[in-house]
Amino acid sequence: MIIDSIITRLNSYICITEKYISDYLFYRMKLLVCVSKAPDTTSRISFTDGGKRFDESGVQFIINPYDEWYALVRAIELVEANGGSVTTVTVGDATCDPIIRKALAIGATDAVRIDAIPTDSVQVASLIANYSKNEGFDIIFCGKETIDHNSCAVPAMIAECMGLPYVAIATSIEVSGSESTLVAEVSGGTNNVTVNGPFVLSATKGMSEQRIPNMRGIMSARSKPLIVVDASDVSKMSEVNEFKLPPVKGDCVLVDADNAAELVRLLREEAKII
Amino acid sequence: MSVLVYIPTHDGRATNAGLEVASYANAISSGSDVVALVSGDLSGDGGIGSTGVSRVLHYATDINDNSQISKLVTSAATTEGAHTIVFSGNNEGKAAAPRVAISMNAGYVPGVTSVSGGKSFTRNVFSGKATAVVDVNAEVSVVTITPNSFGIKDQGAADASVEAFSAEVGDSKVTLNSFTPTSNDGSVPLPEAVRVVSAGRGLKGPENWGIVEDLATALGATTACSRPVGDMGWRPHHEHVGQTGITIRPDLYIACGISGAIQHLAGVNQSKVIVVINTDPEAPFFKAADYGIVGDVFEVLPKLTEAIKAL
Numbered sequence: 001m002i003i004d005s006i007i008t009r010l011n012s013y014i015c016i017t018e019k020y021i022s023d024y025l026f027y028r029m030k031l032l033v034c035v036s037k038a039p040d041t042t043s044r045i046s047f048t049d050g051g052k053r054f055d056e057s058g059v060q061f062i063i064n065p066y067d068e069w070y071a072l073v074r075a076i077e078l079v080e081a082n083g084g085s086v087t088t089v090t091v092g093d094a095t096c097d098p099i100i101r102k103a104l105a106i107g108a109t110d111a112v113r114i115d116a117i118p119t120d121s122v123q124v125a126s127l128i129a130n131y132s133k134n135e136g137f138d139i140i141f142c143g144k145e146t147i148d149h150n151s152c153a154v155p156a157m158i159a160e161c162m163g164l165p166y167v168a169i170a171t172s173i174e175v176s177g178s179e180s181t182l183v184a185e186v187s188g189g190t191n192n193v194t195v196n197g198p199f200v201l202s203a204t205k206g207m208s209e210q211r212i213p214n215m216r217g218i219m220s221a222r223s224k225p226l227i228v229v230d231a232s233d234v235s236k237m238s239e240v241n242e243f244k245l246p247p248v249k250g251d252c253v254l255v256d257a258d259n260a261a262e263l264v265r266l267l268r269e270e271a272k273i274i
Numbered sequence: 275m276s277v278l279v280y281i282p283t284h285d286g287r288a289t290n291a292g293l294e295v296a297s298y299a300n301a302i303s304s305g306s307d308v309v310a311l312v313s314g315d316l317s318g319d320g321g322i323g324s325t326g327v328s329r330v331l332h333y334a335t336d337i338n339d340n341s342q343i344s345k346l347v348t349s350a351a352t353t354e355g356a357h358t359i360v361f362s363g364n365n366e367g368k369a370a371a372p373r374v375a376i377s378m379n380a381g382y383v384p385g386v387t388s389v390s391g392g393k394s395f396t397r398n399v400f401s402g403k404a405t406a407v408v409d410v411n412a413e414v415s416v417v418t419i420t421p422n423s424f425g426i427k428d429q430g431a432a433d434a435s436v437e438a439f440s441a442e443v444g445d446s447k448v449t450l451n452s453f454t455p456t457s458n459d460g461s462v463p464l465p466e467a468v469r470v471v472s473a474g475r476g477l478k479g480p481e482n483w484g485i486v487e488d489l490a491t492a493l494g495a496t497t498a499c500s501r502p503v504g505d506m507g508w509r510p511h512h513e514h515v516g517q518t519g520i521t522i523r524p525d526l527y528i529a530c531g532i533s534g535a536i537q538h539l540a541g542v543n544q545s546k547v548i549v550v551i552n553t554d555p556e557a558p559f560f561k562a563a564d565y566g567i568v569g570d571v572f573e574v575l576p577k578l579t580e581a582i583k584a585l
């Protein structure tokens with residue numbers, strides 16, 4: 001009798017311990033952040049090859065601000081609070097490595113670069129989806145858009161390729177187990193939504209604050225894994241035929257500070273907009 | 275072959291964003307039928323016929339999840355044999371249209387700003403610092419139209435015929451808990467606003483925004499702000515325009531006490547007419563402006579408001 005009850009108790013202890021171990025092993029968050037290279041916000045924009053290509057000479061490249069400030073930093077915060085890992089993925093050639101190292105310095109766990117020159121959003125999204133398919137990420141973070149192409153297309157396309165839900169233009173995310181609650185910008189306001197299970201999001205202002213990598217981060221980034229994988233076979237569906245710079249504005253017409261009525265007259269009679 | 279436009283409704287009518295998209299579709303149709311797919315509550319043809327749309331496919335349930343919208347549009351595009359599928363470039367359009375591009379094996383061109391022919395589309399890139407002509411290499415093109423870039427063109431046409439449409443859209447895995455409207459003052463949301471009065475650090479503090487709001491009210495304009503103003507909490511985040519905020523292209527943009535940093539200009543330089551009010555004649559914003567007043571906002575704004583009211 002006594003022996004029996006001891007065995008039952010031991011068994012229940014073992015069950016509880018096993019649950020803790022499996023919680024620890026299996027409930028670690030596995031996050032993916034898509035990180036793209038973009039020209040610095042102050043770059044002079046010009047084109048070469050008869051307007052077919054962006055002129056990169058003298059241009060400083062940075063992590064696309066939406067990817068860095070909002071998507072990456074929030075993913076790192078979630079993992080700091082709950083345990084787990086943040087992997088970054090970038091489609092690009094070796095010229096992307098410096099910005100990938102910066103993402104690692106900010107706090108990503110490891111990085112993957114899919115070795116292909118990005119052509120259009122369909123190609124980039126298909127490559128990321130093909131890579132992510134068998135990796136079991138809980139959440140795929142993207143920035144709202146890149147500051148060069150401003151498309152806001154890749155996150156939705158990844159979601160479609162992988163059959164996942166997509167929360168667009170999110171300003172906050174809280175995660176509890178497999179359930180995530182987000183606030184997202186929609187026409188005329190914000191939606192508060194809940195998603196169960198894996199999904200894709202695009203992040204914008206509000207998600208988190210910019211983080212400057214510290215010395216320790218920069219040192220450790222050098223030894224963190226940056227794995228280069230071959231691109232799968234996908235095709236592009238569109239291409240830029242020509243870039244053009246906008247026409248230069250004429251001179252600004254100055255109106256005297258005491259003569260607001262003259263400005264109103266010009267807006268009405270010359271510009272014809274009021 | 276047809277051009278398919280996706281139009282959500284509000285209060286039984288097409289949204290303005292939807293009517294603009296229909297007008298654009300009519301302009302690029304060159305002989306193809308323009309078919310509107312409408313989801314949600316609709317009374318009559320919801321004002322769509324006057325943009326030149328001949329048929330309306332009506333899906334009576336209101337849907338918000340981009341995966342469901344994508345399934346609905348894909349189903350209609352397949353039935354109708356659409357060669358071009360047009361969405362508004364608002365947040366909802368930008369979330370659903372790329373999905374349709376994948377499911378239709380189509381080329382995707384977001385943020386189209388003007389009418390061009392065939393499979394070539396003109397769009398803004400580099401945050402408004404350049405435009406690109408994009409060629410689609412696939413049979414089907416999916417495009418979004420930058421809000422307020424084309425306008426609603428009334429063709430005076432008759433009512434469109436309305437047919438019920440049904441499709442298998444699947445379950446939504448995104449549960450909507452609540453919706454919070456951004457402005458309850460009845461002004462037009464920034465991305466759709468035709469007139470915008472915007473202010474920066476030159477206003478000195480949040481308590482001084484009365485003169486900005488007065489001018490906006492007199493003009494029927496929506497208010498906006500520069501990034502530091504949003505960051506310091508002087509104004510709500512959703513008013514922040516620029517490279518890292520929202521991009522707008524109103525007919526009239528009045529910048530008060532804003533220096534005109536390149537990142538700010540990126541979000542507003544497609545405005546049709548820019549007016550700058552700044553004490554510093556060397557402020558970079560004057561180079562991007564059509565009209566300017568070198569002066570103190572605290573003196574100029576009240577006078578300008580009076581002059582507008584006197585019209």
Ligand SMILES: Cc1cc2nc3c(=O)[nH]c(=O)nc-3n(C[C@H](O)[C@H](O)[C@H](O)COP(=O)(O)OP(=O)(O)OC[C@H]3O[C@@H](n4cnc5c(N)ncnc54)[C@H](O)[C@@H]3O)c2cc1C
Binds near residue numbers: 499518530572
């Ligand atoms: C990566 C990056 C992204 C950025 N994104 C954005 C963005 O999206 N949007 C944005 O706005 N900024 C952005 N910025 C910040 C931008 O560089 C500028 O710092 C910011 O736009 C300045 O805001 P401001 O014009 O309100 O303030 P200031 O630059 O301080 O200018 C204030 C102006 O007010 C004038 N002034 C002062 N008093 C008066 C008065 N009484 N009457 C009239 N005029 C007066 C001054 O002459 C001055 O020109 C970004 C910066 C970076 C690095």
